[in-house]
Each structure stands twice: as structure tokens, then as C-alpha cells.
Amino acid sequence: MHLKFFSALLLAMAAISTHAQEQHDSEWVTTQWDNLLAVAEQGMGEPQSIGSYSLRIYRNNRDAFVSGLVGTRNGSIAGLWLDDLNDDDKPEISVWISNAGSGGYGELHIYTLEKASLNQILLPEPNFKLITGYRGHDSFSLENSHIYRTFPRYRANDSMAEPTGGTIRLKLDFNNRRWVGAD
Numbered sequence: 001m002h003l004k005f006f007s008a009l010l011l012a013m014a015a016i017s018t019h020a021q022e023q024h025d026s027e028w029v030t031t032q033w034d035n036l037l038a039v040a041e042q043g044m045g046e047p048q049s050i051g052s053y054s055l056r057i058y059r060n061n062r063d064a065f066v067s068g069l070v071g072t073r074n075g076s077i078a079g080l081w082l083d084d085l086n087d088d089d090k091p092e093i094s095v096w097i098s099n100a101g102s103g104g105y106g107e108l109h110i111y112t113l114e115k116a117s118l119n120q121i122l123l124p125e126p127n128f129k130l131i132t133g134y135r136g137h138d139s140f141s142l143e144n145s146h147i148y149r150t151f152p153r154y155r156a157n158d159s160m161a162e163p164t165g166g167t168i169r170l171k172l173d174f175n176n177r178r179w180v181g182a183d
């Protein structure tokens with residue numbers, strides 16, 4: 001009798017600890033620039049497809065908290081960069097959100113760090129001529145302190161699975177807050 005009770009108790013405890021572990025799993029990404037560390041983390045217990053993310057900035061490998069915020073996301077964190085995009089010797093923080101669904105649309109959230117405050121920089125959509133044939137499947141990258149956005153070009157009769165119009169690559173002109181064609 002006691003053995004059955006003890007076995008049932010162990011099974012119940014295992015189920016509780018497994019459930020608690022699932023609730024506390026989260027997705028997070030880190031990157032470093034000089035003595036600054038950026039950490040972006042999806043909200044605990046939230047669906048992968050929509051919710052929030054926290055962005056925290058530390059000095060000296062987490063020895064000193066500098067600033068943080070909570071932002072909204074429509075998708076998952078796919079990339080995080082901390083780099084000086086405008087040659088002012090202060091890094092900007094870029095968070096790439098890849099939307100859920102068949103289109104895989106991308107969002108780029110960029111923040112500046114002013115003293116102990118994170119301020120979001122709003123970016124306009126690219127000029128219509130630059131994104132003719134756009135249907136998502138964005139990819140963002142950081143190369144030599146520049147952000148690039150790449151996606152396939154679709155022709156009118158293309159299916160979502162088979163774009164035939166080549167690839168479009170844009171470069172963020174951060175100083176002028178606009179996307180331009182990349183060479």
C-alpha cells in the first residue's frame with residue numbers, strides 16, 4: 001500500500017516539475033560590443049508566434065545593469081546586434097523579429113542608448129520601387145557596421161514556395177533613416 005502511494009506521489013511530483021519547467025523555458029540571445037552586453041529574451045510562458053520581449057543592457061559582462069525595456073513582438077527573436085551604425089562611437093541595438101507563418105515577414109527594431117535610456121528609432125518602409133515583388137521571407141544581417149535586408153522577389157504567377165525573380169538586397173542608410181539598394 002505504501003509503495004503504491006509513494007509511486008503515485010513520485011509520478012505527481014515529476015508531472016509538476018515537468019510542467020513548471022515548460023513554463024520557465026524562454027528564448028534569449030546575447031551580443032557584446034566593447035564593454036556592453038545586450039540580452040534579448042522572449043516573454044516566459046508566451047507563445048512563440050506573438051508576445052513580448054525584454055531587452056537589457058549591461059556593462060562589464062553583467063556586473064552593472066545600464067537600461068532595459070519590454071517590447072512587443074509578432075514572431076520570434078531571430079537576431080540581435082550591438083554595433084555603431086552611424087560612426088558616433090556609441091552602439092545602436094538592433095533586434096530582428098521573424099514573424100510566424102508562411103511569409104516569414106521580418107521586423108527590425110533599432111534602439112539608441114542615451115545615458116541610461118533606450119530610445120527606439122522608427123524606420124520607414126523601403127521605397128515601393130525597391131520592394132517590387134516583395135512577399136516576405138526577410139533575412140537581416142550585420143556586415144561591417146551596416147544592416148542588410150535580403151528577401152526573394154516574386155513574379156505575379158509565382159507560388160510562395162517558388163519565387164523566380166531573384167533576390168533583393170537592401171542596405172540601411174542609418175544616418176538618413178532609409179533603405180537603399182545594396183551593391
